[in-house]
Amino acid sequence: MRNTVGELGRNRAAERNGAERTLLTLAVRDYDDGDEAFTAGIDEQLDVVAEWWSSPVSSDAFRHVPAPALTLREDVEDFLREHRVREMEGEALVLFITGHGIATSRTHFLQLPGSVKGRHLSTWVRTTDLIAAALDCHAENVLVIVNTCYAGKISREIDDMLEDISAERRNRCRLDVLVTSGHDRPVQVRRFPTLLRAALERLRTTAGITTPHLSVVELMSEFERSLDPAERKKHRLRWVADGGGVLTPTPCIPNPGYRPVRELGGADGSRAVPAADYWLDRATGRTQDQDSGWYFRGREDINRSIAAFLGPARTRGVLLVTGSAGSGKSAVLARAVVLSDPAFREDPLCKTALDLSARDTVPATGSITGAVLARHRGAADLACDILEALGATPGRIRSTEDPVVERSQQILAVLRNRDDAVTLVIDGLDEADERERIIEDVLAPLNEFCTPLLEQVPVPRTDGEPFTAPGGLRLLIGVRSSRPLSESSVDLSEEEQGHREALKAVFRTAEEQRTDDEHSEQDIAAYLHALICEGGAHRASAEEAAALVAPVVWPSFIDARIAGEQLRSTEDPAAVARRPEWQRMLSNGTEGLLKRDLALVEGDGLPSEVALALLRASAFAEGAGIPWSTIWPQMARVLLGRPLPDWDEMIAKLLKSRLNGYLAHDHEDDRRVYRPAHETLAEALRDLDTDWLDRGGAA
Incomplete structure (x- = not known):
């Protein structure tokens, strides 16, 4: 399991020390050939890359340095010199290269508008020269992404070039290079931004990865999820320089779905659990x-x-x-x-x-x-x-x-x-x-x-020293x-x-x-009153509603929590709590409350049988809970007994609905996971004999 707390600490230390994180985008977007679709595709690439590495969610947004319009080879060299790329320091440097590329028998080149056919050495730019400028700088972690046709060709060149970088730097720093195509394949200019944006959205929602940074493999995996088998050879990312192992996160890839958590610190700063x-x-x-x-x-x-x-x-x-x-x-x-x-x-x-x-x-x-x-x-x-x-x-x-x-x-x-x-x-x-x-x-x-x-009872010491407690x-x-x-x-x-x-x-x-003595009934009533009055609402009827509910649900705070959540979403909590049908539902405890909510979510576009399958899947999950990603949909599909076109949409609706109150979330193996809010609720959901979809409890 990755040490998330340790990584959080390293992030904060880096920020205190003024560690710099830089994104360089070197894009050739206009070849003056009238291909507006190509130019639009390059712009889409730059937009999604800038959004990812400059995300306000991330605790470590990158300083973005875009290259100006590049026409001649000299323009590229001027950009490298002006921003001192070869001498750049800091915690992380990311270089994104995109444009037309060509591969000769031994070398890959980046084409410029001023490049002359047949004069590759003089008027084109050797792609590995750009990569070398980044890898051999002074930044502690470097990631280069090359999105050009035939970019896989640089693999052999990279192997030779890395031998010319000092062994001390290769061993101490993370130096990674990714390409978006094979050695003999062109790229579709709009396919990369489409796939990268899909990965960005998954990481913000379904992936549930909880670390501030991603490993290269996690980036590649999320990128590839949108590809069908026939596309994978064409469009998947390829790792041509591995700088730090498949599981180790790199500061060069911020996690756009990362949400900082408050850490509790004891008297000496120690704590086993992020709080x-x-x-x-x-x-x-x-x-x-x-x-x-x-x-x-x-x-x-x-x-x-x-x-x-x-x-x-x-x-x-x-x-x-x-x-x-x-x-x-x-x-x-x-x-x-x-x-x-x-x-x-x-x-x-x-x-x-x-x-x-x-x-x-x-x-x-x-x-x-x-x-x-x-x-x-x-x-x-x-x-x-x-x-x-x-x-x-x-x-x-x-x-x-x-x-x-x-x-x-x-x-x-x-x-x-x-x-x-x-x-x-x-x-x-x-x-x-x-x-x-x-x-x-x-x-x-x-x-x-x-x-x-x-x-x-003092135990005599074998070394003859006096006993000390x-x-x-x-x-x-x-x-x-x-x-x-x-x-x-x-x-x-x-x-x-x-x-x-x-x-x-x-x-x-x-x-x-x-915690379940007779006095706790008064505590449940006070808890209910506070829940129902949240935000200053329902003050006129909250006290009566709490007094009606507390004796029925005692000694269960979990049932009080669910009942309070239901009542505070109504116009008149006391009027609802007085209804005989709602009282009957309440007397059935968690089962009655959940039945009512399963019926009501139909109005939110979430079929009750789908919601039940999702809740049950979380109850059957081992460990701290179930991760969204691909596991929650697969388990829910088995419990539902039929496929759905978009399980992710259903999970998103569940988490925004009244049923979210039945779930707790946690972190396990660097993933956000979900489970029932209490073990008694999980036990009830695991009982497959219960008819949860009985609509008689709705009121």
Whole structure:
């Protein structure tokens, strides 16, 4: 998996150091031969190249230097000299060359309006001379794209030319060259911009690549997706100089679909997870990722307990945050993660949250070192996440070693070498892939750091040195458990009882806080009221609507979220909440709410059976979720049972519809992925016996 956080850091460091990124476009567009279609095609090429490399979405837009009108060979040399291309420095240089090209038996030339047939050496420009000027400059990363007829001919010339570039530069810098045609093929002047623009739009939407930069292979792959098999030999990109491997991103190719994410930093700047999406979604209770509101209210007792647990008086201990499915465990943990983050304290959204909170419910700044999500993580994966949350780099594992045991030992070594107290948040333990092994082999060894010192029995050291207590560790763990019907009730499911009880058996001094006690009904009502009143709307009827809904959906915040999203889109939320048919739908929980929304999206041009297939595909996805790209459409097609002409259009409508509130998004393997907003919703969608398209619940 690519280290996205590391790449983000390198980008910021480069920007602070004034690193320059330059795009040179060297285009011969007018041969004075009356071919207006050719000139228009060259202009289209320049437009899409400039749009891509100057995109305002990118954190590293390039300085664009277009060549003036080029008539003679001397004009090209003047351009190279004026802009000191051979001496150019900076982080990235991209040179785009386009125009008429010709290939002799050994050499490829760029034709100019003043070029004389038969005098190639004197009046044409050797294409590799232009490429050499870029590759042998002082820029750290160089990409040259040649879009001329027969450009593949330069492959042999490039191999010879690279030998004349110093070995030190070849080994230290990225030097890549792409061509758009084979050695014996002409180009269609408008085909390249059409394909490049299609790739640009896919990267902005369906590709979902989350890194700031792309690898050359990712660019080539997205470019080729628009080609049918018969076209691939003619129009695909060819890589004639490989400067850095197939998987490594290059600063020369900005990702036009990149969206910067807020990074949470602990007291020492460490964090395993880029923050914004997961932790902010849970902490705020927002229903859309673009939403800037903070909706969760109440939970004062449990928030106060967490803040006290994270206070300076405590350096050791374990706090289990538990409750039934959908009751807001992740919300209270995420609130602590977000409000303790020093960087987030500068955000206006933080002021909103602080204004809503009693002072003793707010954790101290920097009191959490790292936060990790256990959902669909194996024991070795989670141990790696913990190491990174502690600011450590996971060490290499030999093939004969057990990675879980070795990673666990690395965690212990890191903790033993720290003098300060460490606090880790682990959420979604009940959704991990290897729950028992995580508890037994990753978490249990941490007991020596979590157990209060008064509870520890000093172990004599074999080297005769006096006993010294290891540094302190505070663990905040979120794990699902069934809600007991009474103080003496023991009707927990075997699996849920096992996880909670296993943790309590390992951490015998652990404290416990539940998120589904009787007081949480008032918190759900407050949350609903805030959702319905978003933007100042519906103040007259929001209180009545919230009071009607909260007792029905309690203790499920997930059902409250869905109901609130439905009500705030109506003209009179209280009137809708009073309707008997809507009340019946609400009493069926998530199933009833989703049935209503599936019926209503028909009006948005999204067939309900198509929407259901897309939602189900996201529920069946492994890992963090399903990437859009080609995978989501293929899985949905299987579930729907028939093909559609444009799945991408259907996915785009889904993400803009009321059904977007049923989805959460994340990042995995450098792709944006989607999944149901809660595991209980995913479980419901995976039940193929449920008749989701029953229109009786629509109101």
